[in-house]
Amino acid sequence: LSSGKxxxxxxxxxxxxxxxxxxxxxxxxxxxxxxxxxxLILRPYGYSIWESIRETFDKYLKDTGHENGFxxxxxxxxxxxxxxxxxxxxxxxxxxxxxxxxNNLSESLALRxxxxxxxxxxxxxxxxxxxxxxxxxxxxxxxxxxxxxATKPLIRNSEFLWQxxxxxxxxxxxxxxxxxxxxGLYKKLIEEYLAIPVRQGLKSNQEKFVGAVSTASLESLxxxxxxxxxxxxxxxGQNFSKPFEIKYLGRDNTEQYAWQTSWGTSWxxxxxxxxxxxxxxxxxxxxxxxxxxxxxxxxxxxADEGLVKEHTKYVLVDLEQANIRAKIDERDEYTAGWxxxxxxxxxxxxxxxxxxxxxxxxxxxxxxxxxxxxxTIGRNELVQTICSLLNQIQNDLYTKAKEFLSSNTTxxxxxxxxxxxxxxxxxxxxxxxxxxxxxxxxxKEQTGADIRIIPEDDDSIMENIxxxxxxxxxxxxxxxxxxY
Amino acid sequence: LSSGKxxxxxxxxxxxxxxxxxxxxxxxxxxxxxxxxxxLILRPYGYSIWESIRETFDKYLKDTGHENGFxxxxxxxxxxxxxxxxxxxxxxxxxxxxxxxxNNLSESLALRxxxxxxxxxxxxxxxxxxxxxxxxxxxxxxxxxxxxxATKPLIRNSEFLWQxxxxxxxxxxxxxxxxxxxxGLYKKLIEEYLAIPVRQGLKSNQEKFVGAVSTASLESLxxxxxxxxxxxxxxxGQNFSKPFEIKYLGRDNTEQYAWQTSWGTSWxxxxxxxxxxxxxxxxxxxxxxxxxxxxxxxxxxxADEGLVKEHTKYVLVDLEQANIRAKIDERDEYTAGWxxxxxxxxxxxxxxxxxxxxxxxxxxxxxxxxxxxxxTIGRNELVQTICSLLNQIQNDLYTKAKEFLSSNTTxxxxxxxxxxxxxxxxxxxxxxxxxxxxxxxxxKEQTGADIRIIPEDDDSIMENIxxxxxxxxxxxxxxxxxxY
Numbered sequence: 001l002s003s004g005k006x007x008x009x010x011x012x013x014x015x016x017x018x019x020x021x022x023x024x025x026x027x028x029x030x031x032x033x034x035x036x037x038x039x040l041i042l043r044p045y046g047y048s049i050w051e052s053i054r055e056t057f058d059k060y061l062k063d064t065g066h067e068n069g070f071x072x073x074x075x076x077x078x079x080x081x082x083x084x085x086x087x088x089x090x091x092x093x094x095x096x097x098x099x100x101x102x103n104n105l106s107e108s109l110a111l112r113x114x115x116x117x118x119x120x121x122x123x124x125x126x127x128x129x130x131x132x133x134x135x136x137x138x139x140x141x142x143x144x145x146x147x148x149x150a151t152k153p154l155i156r157n158s159e160f161l162w163q164x165x166x167x168x169x170x171x172x173x174x175x176x177x178x179x180x181x182x183x184g185l186y187k188k189l190i191e192e193y194l195a196i197p198v199r200q201g202l203k204s205n206q207e208k209f210v211g212a213v214s215t216a217s218l219e220s221l222x223x224x225x226x227x228x229x230x231x232x233x234x235x236x237g238q239n240f241s242k243p244f245e246i247k248y249l250g251r252d253n254t255e256q257y258a259w260q261t262s263w264g265t266s267w268x269x270x271x272x273x274x275x276x277x278x279x280x281x282x283x284x285x286x287x288x289x290x291x292x293x294x295x296x297x298x299x300x301x302x303a304d305e306g307l308v309k310e311h312t313k314y315v316l317v318d319l320e321q322a323n324i325r326a327k328i329d330e331r332d333e334y335t336a337g338w339x340x341x342x343x344x345x346x347x348x349x350x351x352x353x354x355x356x357x358x359x360x361x362x363x364x365x366x367x368x369x370x371x372x373x374x375x376t377i378g379r380n381e382l383v384q385t386i387c388s389l390l391n392q393i394q395n396d397l398y399t400k401a402k403e404f405l406s407s408n409t410t411x412x413x414x415x416x417x418x419x420x421x422x423x424x425x426x427x428x429x430x431x432x433x434x435x436x437x438x439x440x441x442x443x444k445e446q447t448g449a450d451i452r453i454i455p456e457d458d459d460s461i462m463e464n465i466x467x468x469x470x471x472x473x474x475x476x477x478x479x480x481x482x483x484y
Numbered sequence: 485l486s487s488g489k490x491x492x493x494x495x496x497x498x499x500x501x502x503x504x505x506x507x508x509x510x511x512x513x514x515x516x517x518x519x520x521x522x523x524l525i526l527r528p529y530g531y532s533i534w535e536s537i538r539e540t541f542d543k544y545l546k547d548t549g550h551e552n553g554f555x556x557x558x559x560x561x562x563x564x565x566x567x568x569x570x571x572x573x574x575x576x577x578x579x580x581x582x583x584x585x586x587n588n589l590s591e592s593l594a595l596r597x598x599x600x601x602x603x604x605x606x607x608x609x610x611x612x613x614x615x616x617x618x619x620x621x622x623x624x625x626x627x628x629x630x631x632x633x634a635t636k637p638l639i640r641n642s643e644f645l646w647q648x649x650x651x652x653x654x655x656x657x658x659x660x661x662x663x664x665x666x667x668g669l670y671k672k673l674i675e676e677y678l679a680i681p682v683r684q685g686l687k688s689n690q691e692k693f694v695g696a697v698s699t700a701s702l703e704s705l706x707x708x709x710x711x712x713x714x715x716x717x718x719x720x721g722q723n724f725s726k727p728f729e730i731k732y733l734g735r736d737n738t739e740q741y742a743w744q745t746s747w748g749t750s751w752x753x754x755x756x757x758x759x760x761x762x763x764x765x766x767x768x769x770x771x772x773x774x775x776x777x778x779x780x781x782x783x784x785x786x787a788d789e790g791l792v793k794e795h796t797k798y799v800l801v802d803l804e805q806a807n808i809r810a811k812i813d814e815r816d817e818y819t820a821g822w823x824x825x826x827x828x829x830x831x832x833x834x835x836x837x838x839x840x841x842x843x844x845x846x847x848x849x850x851x852x853x854x855x856x857x858x859x860t861i862g863r864n865e866l867v868q869t870i871c872s873l874l875n876q877i878q879n880d881l882y883t884k885a886k887e888f889l890s891s892n893t894t895x896x897x898x899x900x901x902x903x904x905x906x907x908x909x910x911x912x913x914x915x916x917x918x919x920x921x922x923x924x925x926x927x928k929e930q931t932g933a934d935i936r937i938i939p940e941d942d943d944s945i946m947e948n949i950x951x952x953x954x955x956x957x958x959x960x961x962x963x964x965x966x967x968y
Contacts, residue, residue: 032606034556035563036593041606044551044621051552067528068535072518072643073557073595073626074579079519095558096583097595100630101576109520111557111581111595122516122525131817137528142557146584159556333615 007341012280017224018152024274025153028283028345038151038158042267045346048291049270050161054140056193056289057163057265060185066136066165073144074109075118082117082243089210090114093145095158111144116211116236116262119166120244127168127258129249134178135168143266154271155228155484162266168246168258172237175259179233182263183216186231189265194273195286195397196220197405198230199428199479201453206437209262213237219452219479221405222275225426227452227481230272231265276401277370283347284370286397287390294319294326294386295348299336299355312354315364315382322383324390344369349393350386370397409479415443418468418480422447426482430455432475434467443469449480491825496764501708502636508758509637512767512829522635522642526751529830532775533754534645538624540677540773541647541749544669550620550649557628558593559602566601566727573694574598577629579642595628600695600720600746603650604728611652611742613733618662619652627750638755639712639968646750652730652742656721659743663717666747667700670715673749678757679770679881680704681889682714683912683963685937690921693746697721703936703963705889706759709910711936711965714756715749760885761854767831768854770881771874778803778810778870779832783820783839796838799848799866806867808874828853833877834870854881893963899927902952902964906931910966914939916959918951927953933964 009027011019025031030046033039042050058068074097081087095111098104112118119137127135144159151157165182169175183200190196198218202208208215212234219227240246241257250256277284287293296315300308312328319326329339336353343351351367358364362379366386370393377385408427412418421429433439433451444450454476467475491511495503509515514530517523526534542552558581565571579595582588596602603621611619628643635641649666653659667684674680682702686692692699696718703711724730725741734740761768771777780799784792796812803810813823820837827835835851842848846863850870854877861869892911896902905913917923917935928934938960951959 032609035560035602035605036556036558039556039558041556041602042554043610044553047553048551050554067532069528069531070526070534070626070645072520072523072525073628074520074523074643076519092585094585095581095593097579098582099580099592101578101632108583109579118519118525121519125516126527131815142554144557148585159558161554331615 007338007345009280009282009345013223013278020280021271021275021278022153024278024282025271028274028347030270030274030283031153033153034158036158038147038156040153040157040159042161045291046270049273049285049289050267052289052291053189053193053269054163057185057189058140060189061138061165064181064185066138066167069137069139071112071115071118071122071139071141073112073141075112075115077108077110079117079121080110083211083240085239086116086211090145093148095144095146112141113145114143114262114264115139115141115164116166116240117244120240120246120260123166123168124244124246127246127248130170130251133168133170133248133258134174136165136178137167138163138165152271152484154274155268160266160268162264164264165262167261168241169261170248170250170259172235172259175235175237175261178261179216179235179263182261183218183231183233186218186233186263186265190218190220190230190269191398193286193288194269195288195394195401196230196272196276197398197402199405199453199455201455201479203232203453204440204451204478206440207451209234211236211239212262213239216456217453219481220272220276221408221427221481222272222484223278223404224275225408225482227428227483228268228272228275229452229483230269231263233263234261236260236262276404277397278347281341281372282345284397285347285349287349287394290347290349291325292327292346292348293324293390294350294352295343296326296328296352296354297336297339297343298328298330299353304356307359308354308356311359315352315354318383319386322387324383324386350389368393412468413466415469418443418449419447422449422480422482428452429480430477431468431480432465433478434470434472434475436467436470439467439469443480448482450483452479452481452483454478491822491829493764493766493829497707497762504764505755505759505762506637508762508766509755512758512831514754514758514767515637517637518642520642522631522640524637524641524643526645529775530754533757533769533773534751536773536775537673537677537753538647541669541673542624544673545622545649548665548669550622550651553621553623555596555599555602555606555623555625557596557625559596559599561592561594563601563605564594567695567724569723570600570695574629577632579628579630596625597629598627598746598748599623599625599648600650600724601728604724604730604744607650607652608728608730611730611732614654614735617652617654617732617742618658620649620662621651622647622649636755636968638758639752644750644752646748648746648748651745652725653744654732654734654740654742656719656743659719659721659745662745663700663719663747666717666745667702667715670702670717670747670749674702674704674714674753675882677770677772678753679772679878679885680714680756680760681882681886683889683937683939685939685963687716687937688924688935688962690924691935693718695720695723696746697723700940701937703965704756704760705892705911705965706756706968707762707888708759709892709966711912711967712752712756712759713936713967714753715747717747718745720744720746760888761881762831765856766829768881769831769833771833771878774831774833775809776811776830776832777808777874778834778836779827780810780812780836780838781820781823781827782812782814783837788840791843792838792840795843799836799838802867803870806871808867808870834873852877896952897950899953902927903931906933906964906966912936913964914961915952915964916949917962918954918956918959920951920954923951923953927964932966934967936963936965936967938962
């Protein structure tokens, strides 16, 4: 960022959410557009948030017995076609490599839209006995999908960073336990680290992953009232183990097809953080995933430079010794005011100004990014106050988002009300559904809202309620929304 | 690995190095072949070694002010063609995406053979003033090259994991300092962590990176006497900044083209570890990068099971508290002998057997993987002995490889001797070269050996010696070898 450039956001969140978000992603230094349709470059600041997320989730995975691996990005056409439903689901958005150097390839190679097919082709060779199970492997890579719909940075791109986990088990029950375990880990990551509340449940038959028996999903509401699928965990049953011949010799000495799961989340989590917590000044990062939690700004005239700079270093050392991720903004070529704006834009949770008067009085001025509140504290209260403020901000962001989610979840008992809510208020609509594809499709076509989940965390599941479209009973209560 | 499978190597290193290496990579669980020509899958064990290398080098990079980012894998043809030499160098091995779903693309998209072009297309937008410099970004990703020559796992694959760093500076001098800094970091990583000695120097004009002003390289000798390029660091001068228009407003208020570097190393480092340290029993991992440094094997009959298993846990806790990466092999379905072979194959530096007699006598039996030596120690000496043995092994592996490198570096003063050494002994040949492309090409065509480097670490550079081919003076002393 050069001093000459306009760094602030010029569109307000309330006025044009989509443009505000686009500016936010670019101007905060998270990302930049790539050179092909829908492509995105992650700049160091955005990537460092991805590293925070990756390190946190990777630890969860390793603590629960998962290991990482690497798969090639190119998948032969024949392999991608092996599970028919799966191929049908992805076919329209697959990028194909047809040439190497000046030679046409004899078989086209797909760029991975997801790795079930290539992974299971390999798993079949690695598994021969129950001793080889469970197999629990995760891949931190990127997936490629030619997006036909409009693209959106971090939410819908032609290539995106993600992780995809693939596991193999001895029984359907073991696979279901894995599906639940992973959904729990995603929920912990998203709620505790990203400060984003989620709703949890199963996808409808039409919306589940192509090739899966069932898909469990976490859904959140963005600042504009649209839903975003945050992470999914699929029970694949034996749908892939049969075509890919993943068989094992069981404890009973008979050969059996294995049971599988797959699950993933992506850099869209960063997009969700921006859309949910961000404001008209820029990003607001939850302290737990903020690459920089505290930015220290030296404020001085030429005469005080030595004194102030020395003092900022003491502040830094104190914070670092308490394992707080802090940094001094030492760029002499920028004014303090410019730096304030820059770090607000980047969403650093806390800012400390250090000037000659503060040093004289043994005081420090702290600014909260989320509330923009200023607090003056004694120099000796530094570490304790910062720790407690970081906790406070993490909690406050979650609470605020939770309130937003609650107040934007509205029941609808008839289709007229449903349509009115969708067009005027948005958010989640909780309504009855008879379970038929027909009603689901009609609702989607007429309102743009689809079934996000059949909630697991809703006490009112399976009440004696009517389908909001056809008025049939019995119905289940589901969450509808327009979604990204 | 199932108990029914043959797990040991069936080819000896001395007899058929290439087949031995191929078996080693597959049977140790490092990797498996992919489903297209030259493709490789990294299995969890291989990936965990890559994670060790990545974490170590990533820390070096961050400590020296580098940040990570993400670039899309697809590069538009026009962009890849922008720097002509560069494109000519890679053109024959580029994979091309020509179709998305059922639609032909209007412009073909290359899969990154390396990211200079797409990175610098973006850098041009991010840089406008000296304030934005230096820009030092690294990318942990994969590169794709359709290998026309024979492929070899971890050494030459159609897709490989690597890191590529790209930096931009205000002066040629700053860029040169970066080139040297990075080469030093690679040297530290490879010598101190992988226990592999390297020779350091500049590539000849014919062998340097396409588009670079100069390429500095680290070269090692594999167990069969062939050289392997371990890492390279390129001074790009203004060769890319001009076509990509990376300009900045200088401190003197004039607009200038920037100076650049790029540098990389790949998963071939894992291949080098296997080829240099491995033996006929399998891998031998240097302790510093071994994902598991100590494997603990409980040895018991049914009656002693409880006692022995409890005791292995105490051993584990003691080691973990000393930050040693240890693991108990708890697989009841395998025999102790099978486990010994398995962990030898995987190259774990130390093994501890825990049996009822050891517990009774307060003793432990430790086996070194590298020398296969067995040491019996008192239980209370555990942590101290293990720490010292791990250090010892790390040093011994390096010393052994260093001796191999020295004894396989042979001077040649005439071309007949040169040819004899190459065909009979292999290794590095140190010989004079007049500096002309002609002699370099003749030598390569007649012997298969090329100039690996013009050594920087050789005192005898620029002596008054003759070119080994044309006998002209003056010449520089260079290192020749047949290479992978």
